[in-house]
Amino acid sequence: MNPHIHEYKIDSKTSKGHKHKVKGYTDSMLGINSFHIHFFYGVSSYSNHTHYFSGFTGFPIKTANGHVHKIEDILETNNLHEHLLSGYTYEDIAYINRPKLKGAFI
Numbered sequence: 001m002n003p004h005i006h007e008y009k010i011d012s013k014t015s016k017g018h019k020h021k022v023k024g025y026t027d028s029m030l031g032i033n034s035f036h037i038h039f040f041y042g043v044s045s046y047s048n049h050t051h052y053f054s055g056f057t058g059f060p061i062k063t064a065n066g067h068v069h070k071i072e073d074i075l076e077t078n079n080l081h082e083h084l085l086s087g088y089t090y091e092d093i094a095y096i097n098r099p100k101l102k103g104a105f106i
Helices: none
Strands: 004-011 019-024 030-034 035-046 050-056 061-063 066-068 068-077 081-095
Touching: 004 035, 019 035, 050 081
Parallel strands: none
Antiparallel strands: 004 019, 004 081, 030 035, 035 050, 050 068, 061 066, 066 081, 068 081
């Protein structure tokens, strides 16, 4: 399998009356073929506070046109609360020629 990245866009669970939209791109794959994962990280801000997040995706989940990865994480505690994050990457992938993607977060 060629080195690739996935886009993701996930709404966090509601906490303290609000939720965060988390979107970005995974880093390039770690591993080979069906035994690969991706690193993800970023920052989400809302109403004068910020949560950082990072983690590793799950292994690929085969789909009709390729695969997706599960993303589960907790947005870092800030302002006396945290948010649960759970969703999937998009099925579409982008192939890359370099070993790591840097600074491609929205």
